Amino acid sequence: MPDYQNDKEILALYRKEGNKEKGFTIIVQKYTERLYWHIRRLLVDHEDANDVLQNVFIKVWRNLDGFREDSQLYTWLYKIATNECLSFLEQQKRKSVLSLSDVETGLNNKLQADAHFDANKLEWKLQKAIISLPEKQRVVFNLRYYDEMPYEQMSQVLDTSEGALKASYHHAVKKIEDFMRNA
Numbered sequence: 001m002p003d004y005q006n007d008k009e010i011l012a013l014y015r016k017e018g019n020k021e022k023g024f025t026i027i028v029q030k031y032t033e034r035l036y037w038h039i040r041r042l043l044v045d046h047e048d049a050n051d052v053l054q055n056v057f058i059k060v061w062r063n064l065d066g067f068r069e070d071s072q073l074y075t076w077l078y079k080i081a082t083n084e085c086l087s088f089l090e091q092q093k094r095k096s097v098l099s100l101s102d103v104e105t106g107l108n109n110k111l112q113a114d115a116h117f118d119a120n121k122l123e124w125k126l127q128k129a130i131i132s133l134p135e136k137q138r139v140v141f142n143l144r145y146y147d148e149m150p151y152e153q154m155s156q157v158l159d160t161s162e163g164a165l166k167a168s169y170h171h172a173v174k175k176i177e178d179f180m181r182n183a
Contacts (some may be wrong), residue, residue, distance in 0.1 A: 005030075007073040014064065024064065028057055031074070034147075035081045041142045042085040044131065052088050056081045071156050078149070079157040082139060089135060129179035137172040144169050 010030070014023025035056060040049040059080050067076060130138055143149040143157065144165075151162040158165065 008069075011067070011069065011073065024061060027060065027064075027073070027077075031077055032057075035077060038078065038142065038147060039081055039085055041130070041146055042082075042139060043088060044127075048088065052081070052084050056084050059084070072153070075153050075156050078143070078147075078153075082143075082157055086135070086139070125180060126176070129176040132179055133172050133175055137168050137175070140165055140168040141172040141176070 010023055010026050013019050013026070016023075032053070036049060036053050039052050039056070040046065043049050043052060056077070060077065063080075067073070071079075130141060133141060139158065140154065143154050144151075149157070151165050154160075154165050155162050160168075
């Protein structure tokens with residue numbers, strides 16, 4: 001049995017008669033960890049991240065037949081994951097009729113509730129700084145900083161121009177620097 005590492009090979013396997021579940025399983029195995037951490041950085045909470053990740057793979061399963069390969073599989077998966085995160089955050093806002101600052105406070109509280117939280121450690125200060133960013137800047141910063149996603153690919157994921165993404169990232173970095181200086 002060949003080792004399916006190439007997305008084109010995985011998709012070919014998925015589309016081959018009788019191999020749909022096997023192809024999908026390989027996609028899940030290949031991308032679960034990367035998508036989990038992308039989602040976790042946006043939502044902070046482990047349980048929320050797991051729930052959203054599950055929703056992402058349900059959407060992938062339902063829509064993989066229609067994937068036209070106009071973009072890389074990885075880009076398509078990140079787009080679904082990012083949209084699911086944004087939908088989740090929007091639902092949280094609507095459910096609790098909270099303002100944006102209340103949602104940020106909720107994310108901050110989840111971060112501080114983490115058993116490993118230590119406000120004096122640089123990584124926790126960075127996480128608090130990231131949470132303080134507006135939603136769009138937080139997404140752009142995470143995709144660029146943690147996932148090292150090129151702007152071109154980010155543009156496909158977020159349906160935003162590369163110039164706007166570069167500006168969002170620049171503003172996010174400035175806000176994080178200010179936060180870190182004053183924390």
